[in-house]
Amino acid sequence: MAVSPSSQPLVQLTHVTKSFGPVQVLKDVSLELNRGEVLCLAGENGAGKSTLIKILTGAIPRDAGEYRIDGQDVGSPSPAQARELGVGVVYQELSLLREVSVEENLLMGRLPARRAVVNKRELRARATSMLERVGLSRVDPGMLVSDLPVATRQMVEIAKVLGANARIVIFDEPTTSLSEEDAQRLLQLINRLKKEEGVAVLYVTHRLEEIFEIGDRITVLRDGQLITTAPANQFTHDSLIRSMVGRQIEALYPERQHKQFGKTVLSVQGLRLQGSPYSINLEVRAGEILGLGGLVGAGRTETVRAIFGADRVDAGKVYVDGTLLHPWSPGQAVKAGLGLLTEDRKELGILADLSIRENVTIADLSEVSRLDVISQKQEVSLVRQLVPRLRLKYQSTEQPISSLSGGNQQKVLLSRWLATKAKVLLLDEPTKGVDVGAKADIYTIIGDLAAHELGIVVVSSYLPELLGICDRVVVLHDFGVTGELPIEDATEEEVLRLASSTPVSMNA
Incomplete structure (x- = not known):
């Protein structure tokens, strides 16, 4: 049976502000999320999306503004309190324990036990029911998570969130590691949860076609500010990009x-x-x-x-x-x-504790050394030659690469290979x-x-x-x-x- 959105928003953030030190990352942001709808949150890296998610899930407190669920002020909840209120999140990097069984992952912290002895029959029954809810009836609950394909792990993560009685589910870049076919299955599941169970979904992605496929409304953030919220059918591909970046991008792909x-x-x-x-x-x-x-x-x-x-x-x-x-x-x-830009930028690409300068030159130090002594002056000179070519946005060659957005980190890694000729x-x-x-x-x-x-x-x-x-x-x-x-x-x-x-x- 289809569930229609309620007239009263399930979630309300009103005039929310958040700063880290002198940097204001959210400025007077308001957001509403209704039962039985998908609200897509769009914006460039650094727009404030992650901070907003952390406030909703209780990971960080806001500095000002109100947070209401079902019309009730919930203050600044802890993560555990947010979960009790029905807020769940599926992150791009899954939280499942790889060398633990599916059923134990699903009910971690809520294992059916008496006098410290787990009731395995009840554990299996509850896990099976949770898996069936997300279309995984063929998955053996006793399997190790490490033995599952990536797409199946994603579905198990969703089953875990829903099994904790989540009414509000936040999806943060859920299809990044999925094939087109698996991504479509995930979007179909989200649509079913919305229509049949009235789940309120906040969906975050850089893939614009997913926004238009699944979104009922779109909220756009830019530089920590709310730019607009409107029904998805009021946007075009170009107008959404323009709202996100604040400028006209003539063509996404070069002519x-x-x-x-x-x-x-x-x-x-x-x-x-x-x-x-x-x-x-x-x-x-x-x-x-x-x-x-x-x-x-x-x-x-x-x-x-x-x-x-x-x-x-x-x-x-x-x-x-x-x-x-x-x-x-x-x-x-x-x-x-040869130069290789790896898929896993954080683990196999950037050296997070080192500066932009060091990350650019590290693949071939002979270019910036004399008698086996590295010349910082030559390093800086090389970096300044390369980065204009790659449109890198940075303040100093000495700032940690970890302080850059994902796109700018990727440009530094490209610079690294250009430095090797x-x-x-x-x-x-x-x-x-x-x-x-x-x-x-x-x-x-x-x-x-x-x-x-x-x-x-x-x-x-x-x-x-x-x-x-x-x-x-x-x-x-x-x-x-x-x-x-x-x-x-x-x-x-x-x-x-x-x-x-x-x-x-x-x-x-």
């Missing part, structure tokens, strides 16, 4: 121009990832942007890591600018002219966790780098991105190539068809 590619700068021959029966052959020419498409688990990240020498392979050779990569290692790859860049999910304004910058930068005759390989789970910036798309499935599409023949439907096909080159 496609006829290109003349140069010589082959990357040749991958007979690459066989560990345990795979399939071999991968790729070529990239100077000035070309090659896209690697496929579903989650297809082997895209493993392929670029293997090319870079970061992962072992069963067979294959890599040539950079005609020279065989030997020995096959990250250090040799950097010397040969890389000939080929391997970019794994280059706009993951990046807001729409920074995405447009990164797309332009990638195009500019290709125009300066770098060969570029882009891995992306976001099909419009692959089709918007690449010259050619190679599709993977099960660690093998299923097909190759020139960009003029590439459509989302064709890429998805190939992503579910059998690889074409099996080793004898």
Whole structure:
């Protein structure tokens, strides 16, 4: 039975203000969330979205303003009190314990027990019911979370939140690590929870098409201020971007121009990832942007890591600018002219405690050293040469990279590889966790780098991105190539068809 939104808002934030030291991150922000609706919260990184979520979930107190649930002032609740009031949150980085069973994760802190002895039959029954609620009736509650695919873990996290009697569920970038197919399943679940159970949903994402697909209303924040709240059908794609960034972005993707590619700068021959029966052959020419498409688990990240020498392979050779990569290692790859932008920027990319200067120069200190002594003056000079080219917004080369937005951190990492005079860049999910304004910058930068005759390989789970910036798309499935599409023949439907096909080159 469908549930219609109530006339009284379930959640009300009124004139909320929050500062950290001298920096005001929320300025007089008001927000209402109704039963049975999806309110999408849009804004660039640094707009105040995360701070607003933390206030709603009790992670931090507000400085001023009111917070009401069901019309009652709830003060500044603790996280536990917020959960008791029915507020749940599903973060991009899941809170499940990997080496603990699904059922124990679902009922953590609420295990059915008597005299410190867990009632396993009741635990199994309650967990099964919670899983069925989110369409996971086939999942064994006794399985370890680590044995589940990423998309299934996401659904288990949602089941856990709903099982705690959440009436208000906040989704923070929930589809970032999901395939298009899994993302669609998640959106369908959210729609069902809204319509059939009257759950109030606050949905945060950088993917604009998801906002228009799922949102009933949209609230836009910019620089900590409420810009507008309106029904989703009153926005266009362009007007929403304009509200978010405060300026007109003429085109998200650079205008496609006829290109003349140069010589082959990357040749991958007979690459066989560990345990795979399939071999991968790729070529990239100077000035070309090659896209690697496929579903989650297809082997895209493993392929670029293997090319870079970061992962072992069963067979294959890599040539950079005609020279065989030997020995096959990250250090040799950097010397040969390869650069790798990893998918996990926080864990495998930035050095969070170091400055912008140190993060840029660390891949090749020989450029800024003399007699094995690093020259800080040369480092600063190199950084100042590179960053204007990448539209980096920063105050000082000495500020910690962790103080930058996700988009600007990504630009620093690109600068790192330009400092090594890389000939080929391997970019794994280059706009993951990046807001729409920074995405447009990164797309332009990638195009500019290709125009300066770098060969570029882009891995992306976001099909419009692959089709918007690449010259050619190679599709993977099960660690093998299923097909190759020139960009003029590439459509989302064709890429998805190939992503579910059998690889074409099996080793004898």
